[in-house]
Amino acid sequence: MNYRYYMLLLASLITLGGCDQMNSSLNPGSSAAPDSPAPAPAVTGTVIATVNGNSITQNALDVYANQRKSKGAGDDASQETILDELIALELMRQEADNKGLTATPKVAATLDQLQRSTLAGAAINDYMENNPVSDEAAQKLYDEKIGTGGKEYKARHILVETEEEANTVVSLLDGGQDFSELAKEKSTGPSGPSGGELGWFGAGQMVKPFSDATAAMEKGSYTKTPVKTQFGWHVIMLDDTRESTPPPFDDVKERIKMMLTNQNLQKHIETIKESASIEIK
Numbered sequence: 101m102n103y104r105y106y107m108l109l110l111a112s113l114i115t116l117g118g119c120d121q122m123n124s125s126l127n128p129g130s131s132a133a134p135d136s137p138a139p140a141p142a143v144t145g146t147v148i149a150t151v152n153g154n155s156i157t158q159n160a161l162d163v164y165a166n167q168r169k170s171k172g173a174g175d176d177a178s179q180e181t182i183l184d185e186l187i188a189l190e191l192m193r194q195e196a197d198n199k200g201l202t203a204t205p206k207v208a209a210t211l212d213q214l215q216r217s218t219l220a221g222a223a224i225n226d227y228m229e230n231n232p233v234s235d236e237a238a239q240k241l242y243d244e245k246i247g248t249g250g251k252e253y254k255a256r257h258i259l260v261e262t263e264e265e266a267n268t269v270v271s272l273l274d275g276g277q278d279f280s281e282l283a284k285e286k287s288t289g290p291s292g293p294s295g296g297e298l299g300w301f302g303a304g305q306m307v308k309p310f311s312d313a314t315a316a317m318e319k320g321s322y323t324k325t326p327v328k329t330q331f332g333w334h335v336i337m338l339d340d341t342r343e344s345t346p347p348p349f350d351d352v353k354e355r356i357k358m359m360l361t362n363q364n365l366q367k368h369i370e371t372i373k374e375s376a377s378i379e380i381k
Contacts, residue, residue: 161186239353258287266334
């Protein structure tokens with residue numbers, strides 16, 4: 101699993117933890133009449149309302165308010181408005197119980213996944229809180245990878261599917277055709293409509309074959325031999341180079357620490373995975 105996967109994992113935990121999740125976790129258990137809805141799992145905290153005998157706590161209200169905010173609902177709603185919404189959710193939860201909807205395969209699978217995501221998110225947060233990245237570790241990475249500066253490149257490229265197509269592009273450039281116009285006409289990459297413009301980038305920001313080819317070029321030249329990557333075949337034009345000035349450590353410290361935290365989390369999950377019994381059917 102790569103770094104991007106874990107960033108997506110963290111994002112998905114926020115997305116999945118929507119207001120529907122509260123439907124199965126709002127209320128502490130309480131004695132209910134035989135025909136009343138079944139109580140949800142216990143949630144501790146000060147009881148601020150009851151709905152058909154099932155309690156809504158201040159903790160549940162706080163969680164729901166945070167979920168509203170994370171979904172872009174804003175934080176200007178009154179406590180009364182938020183509580184009214186929560187009561188409506190609880191009424192619908194009870195209706196679902198009464199109709200036996202929790203036993204349907206889709207609802208059961210959804211509740212199962214919401215619980216999985218919630219508990220996984222709690223475990224991830226617990227790991228990060230108990231394994232903080234030190235300033236010294238962040239400084240070490242900064243000194244090794246960022247603080248030394250380096251060369252940056254300003255380039256354009258034309259991306260095509262085959263080597264034959266790339267060689268045709270080179271022949272057209274040799275014949276005097278304009279690089280940007282050829283990129284607009286022939287490039288399959290997202291930068292094609294803008295003439296193949298890639299802007300400024302450091303060597304480590306591109307895949308290795310592309311970076312190596314760019315670093316070996318002279319300013320104002322294009323690759324006479326097309327460069328192959330996993331994306332296809334590239335013809336690269338190097339427009340300019342410059343020495344980069346690294347940002348001060350304090351400006352990037354928190355981003356470095358977050359990156360290291362996610363790398364450590366990835367290693368932690370891989371370690372757990374190695375000792376787990378996993379059978380894919």
